[in-house]
Amino acid sequence: MDTTAMRTRLVEVVVPVYDEQRALRASVTRLHGYLTSNFPYGFRITIADNASTDNTWQIATELAEELPHVRAVHLDEKGRGRALRRVWSRSEADVVSYMDVDLSTDLDAFLPLVAPLLSGHSDLAIGTRLARAARVERGPKREFISRSYNLLLRSLMGAGFSDAQCGFKAVRTEVAQALLPGVEDEQWFFDTELLLLAERYGLRIHEVPVDWVDDPDSRVDIVRTALDDLRGLVRVTRKTLSGAAGIPVPPRIQRAELPRGMARQLPRFAVVGVASTLAYLALYSLLRPVIPPLAANALALLVTAVANTAANRRFTFGVTGSDGALRHQFEGLIAFLVGLALTSGTLALLPAQVPHGVELAAVIAANAAATLVRFLLLRVWVFNPRRRTAR
The missing domain is CATH 3.90.550.10 (Spore Coat Polysaccharide Biosynthesis Protein SpsA; Chain A)
Structure with a gap:
């Protein structure tokens, strides 16, 4: 120029x-x-x-x-x-x-x-x-x-x-x-x-x-x-x-679109995730004084994973009725195992005398990573509408 x-x-x-x-x-x-x-x-x-x-x-x-x-x-x-x-x-x-x-x-x-x-x-x-x-x-x-x-x-x-x-x-x-x-x-x-x-x-x-x-x-x-x-x-x-944050954008500004349905699913998944995380933390805190941390983590995750899968099935991905419910729970446990591996691995790496607050923060961080993996698995595999249509 x-x-x-x-x-x-x-x-x-x-x-x-x-x-x-x-x-x-x-x-x-x-x-x-x-x-x-x-x-x-x-x-x-x-x-x-x-x-x-x-x-x-x-x-x-x-x-x-x-x-x-x-x-x-x-x-x-x-x-x-x-x-x-x-x-x-x-x-x-x-x-x-x-x-x-x-x-x-x-x-x-x-x-x-x-x-x-x-x-x-x-x-x-x-x-x-x-x-x-x-x-x-x-x-x-x-x-x-x-x-x-x-x-x-x-x-x-x-x-x-x-x-x-x-x-x-x-x-x-x-x-x-x-x-x-x-x-x-x-x-x-x-x-x-x-x-x-x-x-x-x-x-x-x-x-x-x-x-x-x-x-x-x-x-x-x-x-x-x-x-x-x-x-x-x-x-x-x-x-x-x-959903009140949208504004009209002129056509000359290229807008990146989320995959179909994700704009609705993400906020609902987030709400279910926050509720599940709070329930998990409450369960973990109650169980931790009476059983070892790995066992408390596994039990708290299992209970909240079942509830999380059921809530996401109904509210996030719009699947109603009992058809496929057991299969969804079984496949949802795969995501549970990913979360269990991440959080248990994090706990295993912590020093023995680490303060409880640090231990809890480490578990939260690992649980956040597991949440992202869980959403992807639920969306592209467990509740994929193409699988439901094929069946």
Whole structure:
């Protein structure tokens, strides 16, 4: 692609700010200088002031007058998500992006971030501080909270992306404008919700390992932000299970479809699985003081496996009547044996004097892996409608 053609492509960089009079001028000047000298595409920097109470807005308007390709937008309410929604929803750029005003992320990662979006290879792109190739300098408290939060996303929501909180993201504008109506949050959970929604529609998320240096003067209340994110996770999980999270997506955005019937089966299987897990834990905890752990595990699994197969037969896969019930229970025991092998193997590997809490956590993790295998076996073998039709 020649230089003239590249310059006709436009990337909008949003810098959300609230009471950032200390850092705003130096950061935007540095960002503008870097993009002018090193970025091969056209760009626009938008300073989005979230109802600042200091001189941030005055500095933003001065920068817009002094520097080409810089503009300022003022909002009357706080909220990073609200600022991004306002600018992205009205942008005519090819790609919209944002970065934190402290420029903690090395700017050399910006071109690798947006290039796959401009070429059409990906739909969204995020910087990740959790990849092996990333180089990160930050305190243990932030490191622990960040890794714990992203672990929750992967384990509870099945997220495939590694770092939801890095303030360094970009989206194809048509994709952003299609997804924004389905995103409710206006604060820090905004981009996590956007990414989860994008994954549900099978959109392609590109990850770039970044060099990142923590800003010691950051204004972010990480504990409050973490609690807000957890509340957001609960809300999104509830919407997903209730089937209320869908939004219309334009035909130009390719949507990945789940196999037939799975969109209905997965939430029901999850509900049955949660109930079975709670019953299993209760049985295991009651049996553990009176019999050895391997025996307690086997008995608790056997009882809940029978109930689980019966519940999934009726509610998840819609099989009614007594025809084939015994065969289904027998075949369901195959999945039970897989779970027994995983959990028993986990218990056998634990040291003899391990605390009860660690033992219980290990059993839960093994049981989660067995649950995934169980769903696949039930769907493609035990309750496969082709087998029922053939019979």
